[in-house]
Amino acid sequence: MIIVNLFLVLIVLMIIVFVLSKMVIIVQQGEVKIVESFGKYVKTLDPGLHFLIPVLYQVKGRVSLKQTPLEIESQSVITRDNVIVEVDEAIKYHVTDVRAFVYDNEDSVTSMIQDCQSNLRGIIGKMDLNEVLNGTEEINASLFESVRDITAGYGLSIDRINIGEISVSDEIVNSMNKLITASRDKESTITISEGRKQSIILDSEANASQMQIDAEARAKQTKIDAEARAERTRIDAQAEAERIRITSEAEKQRILTLNQAIKESELNDQALAYLGIEAFKQVVRSNTNTVILPSNMTELGNIPVVKELWKDHEVNKVESNSVQ
Numbered sequence: 001m002i003i004v005n006l007f008l009v010l011i012v013l014m015i016i017v018f019v020l021s022k023m024v025i026i027v028q029q030g031e032v033k034i035v036e037s038f039g040k041y042v043k044t045l046d047p048g049l050h051f052l053i054p055v056l057y058q059v060k061g062r063v064s065l066k067q068t069p070l071e072i073e074s075q076s077v078i079t080r081d082n083v084i085v086e087v088d089e090a091i092k093y094h095v096t097d098v099r100a101f102v103y104d105n106e107d108s109v110t111s112m113i114q115d116c117q118s119n120l121r122g123i124i125g126k127m128d129l130n131e132v133l134n135g136t137e138e139i140n141a142s143l144f145e146s147v148r149d150i151t152a153g154y155g156l157s158i159d160r161i162n163i164g165e166i167s168v169s170d171e172i173v174n175s176m177n178k179l180i181t182a183s184r185d186k187e188s189t190i191t192i193s194e195g196r197k198q199s200i201i202l203d204s205e206a207n208a209s210q211m212q213i214d215a216e217a218r219a220k221q222t223k224i225d226a227e228a229r230a231e232r233t234r235i236d237a238q239a240e241a242e243r244i245r246i247t248s249e250a251e252k253q254r255i256l257t258l259n260q261a262i263k264e265s266e267l268n269d270q271a272l273a274y275l276g277i278e279a280f281k282q283v284v285r286s287n288t289n290t291v292i293l294p295s296n297m298t299e300l301g302n303i304p305v306v307k308e309l310w311k312d313h314e315v316n317k318v319e320s321n322s323v324q
Contacts, residue, residue: 022054032098034060044098063101067094067159072113074165077121083129083172088164089116093156101155108154112147116161119146129168136163 026049027033033045037057045059052059072089079085093112095101101108123142124132132139144161151158 023051025050025052025059030066031062031064033062034098034102036060041099041103061102063095063098065095065098067092070109070113072116074167075117075120077124079124079129079132080126081128083168085124085129085132086165086167087120087124088166089120090162090164091116092159093151094159095155096152096157097155099155100153105154108151108156111154112151112156112158115147115150116143116158119143120163122146129172133166136166139163 025033025045027045027047029047031047035042035045035052035057036059041060042057070091070093072091074086074088076084077087091112105111120139120143123139123146127135127139140161140163143163144158147161148158
């Protein structure tokens with residue numbers, strides 16, 4: 001009998017411990033628990049100690065509120081220029097609405113992955129291969145904006161999306177390498193041509209500048225030479241004018257002196273006539289064939305020599321008439 005009673009007490013204790021274990025609910029920090037009553041959502045238990053009536057209420061499951069990283073398997077995407085690329089994605093997300101996360105979608109995480117892949121295909125499909133390879137940041141931003149509102153509908157918030165490795169086939173890689181090489185050769189040729197062009201322009205500008213400098217120098221030298229010649233001509237003219245003035249003054253002084261000497265010599269008309277005849281003879285005998293005449297031809301008879309010649313002519317005329 002005692003053994004039976006002990007067994008019953010033990011069973012009761014076990015039932016009490018089981019009930020108590022079902023009543024006491026402990027929720028860890030960074031997560032919540034869903035409480036249902038006969039299959040219906042009742043409430044969400046926050047971190048801490050909670051008590052529930054075991055039969056009426058039960059914990060449906062635990063939901064983490066921490067940020068969760070997720071690697072998405074690579075997928076094949078076709079670019080606008082019909083090149084197939086393999087793209088990897090990495091997502092960081094967290095639950096914002098526990099009820100919507102659990103009840104509004106059968107698998108919210110899978111739906112988020114599918115939405116990201118679908119939108120990624122649409123974004124890359126509008127881009128060329130070069131734009132895809134060089135525009136990962138743009139793709140990340142566009143993908144984030146396109147799926148943010150969609151995932152919020154089933155209780156998820158995407159914190160960040162990163163496009164990982166983008167790979168293409170070996171054939172495309174070889175074609176790209178050839179294209180890059182050709183592009184670099186083209187850029188090199190253009191750079192060399194531009195360098196030659198700039199060199200020619202600089203040489204032409206230098207030659208034009210030198211020609212301009214030479215022309216300015218020649219013009220300046222010509223101006224200096226012209227000014228020097230003008231100054232020389234002016235000096236020569238002044239010297240010639242001074243010479244003429246001095247000569248004129250000397251001749252004037254000589255004439256004045258000669259006239260004064262004549263006045264002081266007290267020569268009569270006969271002596272002056274005699275001197276005039278002698279001077280005229282010297283002129284006639286010279287080789288210059290020079291004849292001195294007065295400025296007034298009516299005074300020609302006043303010249304002593306002419307008077308003598310005229311007298312000889314009249315005498316000869318009279319004698320000739322007498323003989324006849």
